[in-house]
Amino acid sequence: MNNDSTIIKAIDLKKYYKMGKDEIAALAGVSLDIKKGSFLAILGSSGSGKTTLLNMISCLDKPSSGKLVVADNDVTDLPEKKLVEIRRKYFGFIFQQFFLIPTLTVQENVMLPIFFSGKKVPGKFIDDILERVGILNRKKHLPSELSGGEMQRVAIARALVNNPEIIIADEPTGNLDSQNAKNIFDLFSTMNNDFGVTIICATHNLELAKRTKDIIELKDGIIKSE
Numbered sequence: 001m002n003n004d005s006t007i008i009k010a011i012d013l014k015k016y017y018k019m020g021k022d023e024i025a026a027l028a029g030v031s032l033d034i035k036k037g038s039f040l041a042i043l044g045s046s047g048s049g050k051t052t053l054l055n056m057i058s059c060l061d062k063p064s065s066g067k068l069v070v071a072d073n074d075v076t077d078l079p080e081k082k083l084v085e086i087r088r089k090y091f092g093f094i095f096q097q098f099f100l101i102p103t104l105t106v107q108e109n110v111m112l113p114i115f116f117s118g119k120k121v122p123g124k125f126i127d128d129i130l131e132r133v134g135i136l137n138r139k140k141h142l143p144s145e146l147s148g149g150e151m152q153r154v155a156i157a158r159a160l161v162n163n164p165e166i167i168i169a170d171e172p173t174g175n176l177d178s179q180n181a182k183n184i185f186d187l188f189s190t191m192n193n194d195f196g197v198t199i200i201c202a203t204h205n206l207e208l209a210k211r212t213k214d215i216i217e218l219k220d221g222i223i224k225s226e
Contacts, residue, residue, distance in 0.1 A: 006069075007166065007198055008034040008057050013066035015052050015221075026052040027063070028221035034200065036165070039192040041209035042202045044218035050202035051170055053218065057200070058091050058168045059083045071165070092159030092167045096174035098151040100143040106130070107139040110157045126161070133157045133187060149180035156187065160197075167191070169201040173208060185211045 015027040027049050034040060034057075044050045055061040056068065059075055067076050075086055100109050110126060130136040133153045143151055152172060159167055169188070173181035185208050191197045192213075201212065209215050217224045 005036055006033045007036040007038075007071055008032075008200075009067075009069040010057055011067040013053070013056050013063045013068065015049075015056065015061070016064045025221050027056065029066070030056075030218075030221070030223055032216065032223065034198065036198055037192070037196050039188065039199045039213040040201070041212040041215045042200065042218060043204070043206060043209045043215055044202075044224075045204055048218040049221040050204075050218055052221075054168055054170050054200065054202050058093070058166075059086050088162065090165050092162065092164035094152075094155050094159050094167060094169040094172045096171040098143070098155045098175075100151055100154060102143050105140050105142060106135060106146070106154050106157075109143070109154055110161055113158060113162050129157045129160050132160070132191075147180075148176050149183060152176060152180070152184055153187070156184070160191075164197070166198045166200065169199065171202055171204070173203070173205070181205070181208060182211075188212075 010030055010032050013027050013030045014025065017024045017026055030049075030053055042050050042053060052061070056063050057070075059070065063076070067074070069075065070086055071090055073086060075083060078086070101112070107126060107130070110130065127136060127139070130139050133156050135150060135153045135157060138146060138150060143154070146154070173184050176184065188199050188201065189211065192199050199212075203209055
């Protein structure tokens with residue numbers, strides 16, 4: 001796959017949820033092409049469909065209808081076992097909550113995806129990732145000894161450890177102050193520009209979204225503007 005190829009293609013994705021007798025459209029028909037090496041912000045207020053769209057395009061959830069292609073793989077109707085393989089191969093995930101295990105050190109938290117995948121990775125590789133996100137000097141510390149910005153850097157390192165092509169970030173700065181939020185987006189820019197990682201980030205913050213290369217705005221489950 002060359003650098004200007006489409007890594008994610010969504011065609012008329014829709015997602016409906018049952019609320020009693022009513023059917024709520026979380027996504028009402030979203031189509032988009034995401035190129036390899038993109039840094040895309042999905043902008044929108046709470047309830048606009050940002051998280052639902054992220055869950056669809058990262059194979060965490062299945063659409064009610066529509067088509068999804070990830071890295072030339074039509075994943076629309078794949079069983080969960082195959083979707084797990086797709087997620088492990090292509091995606092790293094960063095969330096608003098850090099989801100660090102409090103009894104594990106920074107280094108151990110970052111190594112968790114490797115443990116679950118059964119891979120053997122040299123310690124220097126882990127150190128390189130921790131250095132890349134600016135947290136190497138804290139690798140023996142517990143999460144309780146870190147600031148919010150440092151904990152999110154650990155979460156980013158954990159997302160990078162399996163060398164994913166695509167990073168999915170859902171409101172990754174929601175629990176951070178404005179300066180740390182800017183620092184995290186600067187780190188995303190470095191990862192995108194220097195290492196070619198495709199980054200897709202949901203946010204409600206327009207100023208942070210402007211730090212990305214492309215923006216789409218969702219409203220009521222559809223793309224309002226690009």
